[in-house]
Amino acid sequence: MTHSNIDRRTALRLGLGASAAGLFVATGGLALADAISSAKIDGSPEMAKGVQKSGKLRIGFSNGFSGNTWRTECLTSMQSEAKANADKYDLIVVDGQGDISKQVNDIEDLISQNVDALLCIPNSSTAVVPALRKATRAGIPTIPFNLPVEGENWTAFIGTDPKRKGATTGKALNGFLGGKGKIVALGGLPGNSYTADCWAGAQTQFGPGIEVLAFKDASWQEDKAKVVMADLIAAYPEIDGIWCDGGQDAAGALKALIAANRPLVPATGDDYNGLFKLYDAEKEKNPKFKIGCVSEPSWEGVVALRTAVKLLSGQDVPKRQIIDPILIDGSNYQQFMKKDLPDGVFVDTLLTDEELKKLFS
Amino acid sequence: MLGQRASTLLRRSPVWVAVVLLYVVAAIVSPAMLKPAQMLNILQVTAFLGLVATGQTLALLTGGIDLSVAGVVTMTNIIATSVMLGQDSRILPAVLCCLVAGAVVGIVNGILIAVLRVAPIIATLAMNSILFGAALVFTGGAPHGAAAGAFNVIGQGSAFGLPASAICWIVITLGVAFAMRRTTFGRWVYAVGANETAARLMGVPTRSVLVAAYALSATLAVLGGLLITAYVGNPSLGIGNQFLLTSVVAVVVGGTALTGGIGSVTATIAGALFVTELTSFTNVAQVSTGAQYVIQGVLIALSVVAYRMIGSRGTA
Numbered sequence: 001m002t003h004s005n006i007d008r009r010t011a012l013r014l015g016l017g018a019s020a021a022g023l024f025v026a027t028g029g030l031a032l033a034d035a036i037s038s039a040k041i042d043g044s045p046e047m048a049k050g051v052q053k054s055g056k057l058r059i060g061f062s063n064g065f066s067g068n069t070w071r072t073e074c075l076t077s078m079q080s081e082a083k084a085n086a087d088k089y090d091l092i093v094v095d096g097q098g099d100i101s102k103q104v105n106d107i108e109d110l111i112s113q114n115v116d117a118l119l120c121i122p123n124s125s126t127a128v129v130p131a132l133r134k135a136t137r138a139g140i141p142t143i144p145f146n147l148p149v150e151g152e153n154w155t156a157f158i159g160t161d162p163k164r165k166g167a168t169t170g171k172a173l174n175g176f177l178g179g180k181g182k183i184v185a186l187g188g189l190p191g192n193s194y195t196a197d198c199w200a201g202a203q204t205q206f207g208p209g210i211e212v213l214a215f216k217d218a219s220w221q222e223d224k225a226k227v228v229m230a231d232l233i234a235a236y237p238e239i240d241g242i243w244c245d246g247g248q249d250a251a252g253a254l255k256a257l258i259a260a261n262r263p264l265v266p267a268t269g270d271d272y273n274g275l276f277k278l279y280d281a282e283k284e285k286n287p288k289f290k291i292g293c294v295s296e297p298s299w300e301g302v303v304a305l306r307t308a309v310k311l312l313s314g315q316d317v318p319k320r321q322i323i324d325p326i327l328i329d330g331s332n333y334q335q336f337m338k339k340d341l342p343d344g345v346f347v348d349t350l351l352t353d354e355e356l357k358k359l360f361s
Numbered sequence: 362m363l364g365q366r367a368s369t370l371l372r373r374s375p376v377w378v379a380v381v382l383l384y385v386v387a388a389i390v391s392p393a394m395l396k397p398a399q400m401l402n403i404l405q406v407t408a409f410l411g412l413v414a415t416g417q418t419l420a421l422l423t424g425g426i427d428l429s430v431a432g433v434v435t436m437t438n439i440i441a442t443s444v445m446l447g448q449d450s451r452i453l454p455a456v457l458c459c460l461v462a463g464a465v466v467g468i469v470n471g472i473l474i475a476v477l478r479v480a481p482i483i484a485t486l487a488m489n490s491i492l493f494g495a496a497l498v499f500t501g502g503a504p505h506g507a508a509a510g511a512f513n514v515i516g517q518g519s520a521f522g523l524p525a526s527a528i529c530w531i532v533i534t535l536g537v538a539f540a541m542r543r544t545t546f547g548r549w550v551y552a553v554g555a556n557e558t559a560a561r562l563m564g565v566p567t568r569s570v571l572v573a574a575y576a577l578s579a580t581l582a583v584l585g586g587l588l589i590t591a592y593v594g595n596p597s598l599g600i601g602n603q604f605l606l607t608s609v610v611a612v613v614v615g616g617t618a619l620t621g622g623i624g625s626v627t628a629t630i631a632g633a634l635f636v637t638e639l640t641s642f643t644n645v646a647q648v649s650t651g652a653q654y655v656i657q658g659v660l661i662a663l664s665v666v667a668y669r670m671i672g673s674r675g676t677a
Contacts, residue, residue, distance in 0.1 A: 190650035217650040221601055223593040227406050231644035234399035235391060252593070259517060260398070274595065310629065331419035342505040343595050360505035 018214075021168050039297065039326065041158075041319070042201030043318030048156045050168050051141060052314035057089035060110035064123035064147070065098035071121075073298040074146070076359055077350045081302045086351075088309065089116075090166035091280050098125045107131040111138055117308040121146045129153055141311045144319075145304040146296075147194075155311065158304050158321045162194050165294045166201025166245065168325040169268035172292025175240050177267035181240030186225050186249040187219040196244040202268075213239065218249045222274070225252025228288050233260045241265050247272025247293065251343070254278055256291075271295035274343025276333045283330070293328040295348035296337075302350055376615050376631040376664075377672060383635060387642040394645060403634070405524035406541030409589040411633040413604045414611035415534045418629045419574045421612050422541075424554040424621025425481030427575060429470060430582040430608050432492025433463055434601030437586025439496045442506035442596040449511040459583050466492065467579030470573030485575075489605070496598055504596035516591025526588045531630070533584060537577075538626040550574055554621030574613050610657060611636045614664045 059082075066075060075093065082091035092115060096103030100123045108131055110118055118135050122128045126146055132142045133153040145158040173183065185202075187195035199215065204213075213236050218225035225248065232239065233256060244250040247269035254264055255278075264286035269275045270293055279291045299324070307317050328336055336347040340359050351359065387394045394400075402468045415431050420427035446457035468486060473484035485582045508516075541547035549570045552560040561567045580676025582604070589600060617624025639660070643653045 067497045067502040069503050146547045173535060212648055214644075216644060219599065221597050221599050222595055223597060224603070226593060228644055229401075230402045230406065234396055234402060235393040235645040248597075255594075342503075343507070344504055359501065360503045 014034075021100055023086075039218070040324040042322045042324060044320040044322075046319040047316040048141070048311065048319050050111075050311045050314045050316050051139070053312045056087075057116040057309070057312055058113075059090060059119065059305065060092045060113070060115035062094050062096060062103055062106045062110060062118070062120040062128075063277045064096045064103055064121045065093050070296065070298055070346050072359065073346055073349050073351060073356075074121075074301045076263075076355070077299055078301040078305055080351070080355070081128070081305050083236050085093060091305070095126050096123055098123060100124045100333070101194050104128060104131045107135065111140060114138075115140060116312055117141045117143065119143045119145065119308060120149075120305050122149050125150050131206050141308065143304050143308055145300050145355065156307055156317050156319055156342070158300055158307060158322070158323075159326065160243050160247075160294075160296060160300075162197035163201035164322075165296075165325045166198030166202075166203075168294050169198075169245075169292050170205035170243065170329055172327055172329060173243055173266055173268050174205050174207055174210060175200070176184070176290045176292065177210065177241050180209030182211045182213050182238050183241040183243055184229070184236070184239055184253075185212050185215040186213065186228065186242040186253055187244070188217065188220045188246055188249070190217040190219075195245050199243075202243055218246075218252065219246075220246040220248050222248045222252035222255070225249040226256045229253035229256035230260065233257065233262065239265060242267040244269050246270055247275035251275045251278050254282075258282075266290040266292070271294045271297075271328065271336060271348040273341060273345040273347050276337035276339065276347065277339065279330070279333060280337060280339070290328055291333065293333075294325040297323060297348045298346055299348075299350040306336025364594035374631070375543035375667065376628050376635060379423060379614070379664075380631050380638065382652050383638050383642070387638065387645070391645045393613065399641075400526055401519075403637055405592075406641070407633050407637040408524065408526035408530035408644055409592065410604065410607055410611060411530040411534060412585035412588060413582045414629050414633045415537055415626055416459050416578035416585075417608040417612045418615070418617055418624060418626050419483075419537075419541075419550060419581075420481070420578045421609075421617045421619060422550050422554045422621060423574045424487075424557070425474060425571070425575075426609065426619070427470065427485045427578045427582075428482060428581065428605060428609075429466060429485040430585075431601040431603075432489040432496075433466055433579050433582035434586035434604050435496050435598060436462060436466070436492045437583045437600075438590045438594060438600045439500060439504055439596055441512075441590045442504065442508055443500075445506060445509045445512065447507040447509055449509045450513045452509050455462060455509075455512075456587065459586070459587060460580065461480040462575055463579045463583030463642055467576035468572055470579065471575035472516055472675065474575065475568040475571035478585070480615065482665075493601075494597075500596070500598065502598070504598060506527075506596060508590050508594045513591045513594050516588050516593070517605060524547045526592065529584070529588060533581070534630055537581070541626050545589075546570070554623075556622070569669075606657075607636055610661055613661055616668050619665075619667075622658060642673065 094106040096106055103123050118140050122144055129150055135142045141155040143156050144154050157231055214227045218228050243252050250267040250269035251274045255266055264282055265288055283289050310317050338345055338347055341356055347355055417427055441455045444458050445451045470485055470488055473479045474481050495536050515525050549565045550567050553567050553570050557567050611632035612629050614635050615628035
């Protein structure tokens with residue numbers, strides 16, 4: 001299978017010059033170009049057919065739930081994208097409140113409102129299938145993003161590949177440890193498939209010298225990770241590395257090491273600001289401390305919106321657009337870290353510092 | 362002789378026997394549990410649950426239940442960090458805000474239950490939902506702020522070789538235990554829980570007692586929330602969820618009856634220790650999260666059955 005590389009914002013980047021990344025003072029437009037242009041998105045050779053629609057468009061978005069930081073950043077950046085394109089389309093957002101059946105009703109409501117395109121982050125990869133099929137039959141292009149939907153009864157998907165993300169962080173951790181050492185792994189909510197896929201990807205990259213002492217659920221919460229890690233520290237006199245799929249897990253676990261007066265060790269995570277701030281503060285004191293992170297970009301929703309607009313202008317788009325995992329480590333974390341913003345910010349975002357400050361206040 | 366003494370101990374405070382037994386088993390399976398550092402770690406972490414469970418004990422003693430403690434812990438974490446903003450000078454106002462908010466929540470719970478006669482499980486579950494929703498609205502899903510460095514000492518520091526959080530927990534809980542044993546209010550709580558109508562006929566101001574009990578429960582949940590906030594230093598919208606079930610488990614394992622009127626605050630100390638010990642042991646022994654939940658559920662059921670058996674033997 002060949003993957004054609006689609007550089008999202010080639011035109012903008014050419015206009016701005018390639019050296020701009022992370023240097024200029026960010027205004028809305030520039031920051032927008034910056035974050036997406038530095039990413040690579042793999043488009044599948046299989047294409048989804050566009051449908052030409054005219055007049056002012058209405059795009060529906062069924063958000064599975066709202067309220068965590070990532071979703072808030074995602075939704076806010078989608079709303080500012082919609083605001084910037086208010087002449088072209090309206091964005092109608094409905095919130096499933098974490099309820100599988102409410103989301104199905106939400107999608108059916110959007111269908112009966114006859115929206116021109118339907119975006120969704122599913123609460124369940126299977127439960128939304130019939131509703132999306134119904135939309136397709138009604139001639140509405142459907143674009144699930146962030147979390148996958150079973151089967152093929154949708155128009156286009158935008159997201160990351162957890163296995164590849166896990167492989168990227170796993171490879172980094174293996175490298176930090178020179179392929180030899182004892183590690184613990186901390187995941188998210190018990191039983192979630194994202195963590196399982198990330199972890200499966202990570203394990204493919206560990207050399208034979210890597211010994212996994214324990215894998216525990218830490219719910220992507222600093223407090224839980226810290227409590228679990230404190231127990232693991234008692235159980236294992238030697239822990240050389242920490243693999244996590246979330247930055248909160250890593251920050252909590254590292255804080256447990258600090259509390260136990262142990263030197264910090266290499267850790268992996270995502271684009272949680274708290275982990276970068278911790279690394280920045282502690283790296284001098286802890287020569288073995290390294291980080292290897294891969295983000296879940298909160299601008300996925302914006303790509304989904306742009307994909308919808310493309311489809312509705314009659315253009316074909318790839319059936320699957322998978323964002324390439326980019327490693328954030330000691331060499332480039334400063335481009336992402338936001339020192340003056342709270343730990344909770346996910347920093348791979350299109351939102352400007354000003355917008356983030358407003359959001360986090 | 363020895364057997365008799367052991368059986369007296371088992372009857373009087375079976376949960377302490379269970380705490381010791383579990384520790385022995387845990388230490389055999391995983392000698393790491395015997396390290397002083399691990400014992401101190403367990404004490405430090407138990408403090409959060411311990412304080413919340415002490416409050417929960419009061420609610421259960423009145424014959425009710427307080428399921429809003431989870432929301433109160435989350436609310437405390439969010440208010441404390443957003444008022445403190447990481448500055449030492451703002452610790453006092455932050456703590457006061459949390460205590461006032463907690464008292465208001467508890468009093469509203471109490472009025473719903475005592476005056477408007479809403480079933481405690483419904484009133485407090487509704488309150489829990491309101492508090493979680495309010496935290497979401499207030500933060501917009503993006504909590505900001507942080508605990509102050511000086512404040513974090515109570516969650517992370519130590520004094521006299523013991524974790525500061527554990528000292529706070531034990532001192533406060535013993536104070537509550539004393540109040541329950543030696544004051545009129547304490548006896549009233551037991552009386553209301555045993556038989557509210559009889560208590561009212563004897564002149565106990567049952568409504569005020571219920572309101573006070575729920576206010577205390579919420580206040581103790583605030584104190585538990587402040588400790589865990591000091592332990593982690595950051596806001597987190599999911600921080601309180603873990604206490605919804607575990608606070609009830611700790612109290613029930615401690616021998617307090619869900620029917621009210623029977624139990625003690627000191628036994629809840631052991632109940633909280635037992636629950637934390639168990640989690641810690643299952644972490645160290647590499648038991649999966651699913652199995653942890655199963656074990657926890659089995660233990661709730663088992664402990665209720667065990668107390669019934671011990672209780673009936675004691676009276677026979």
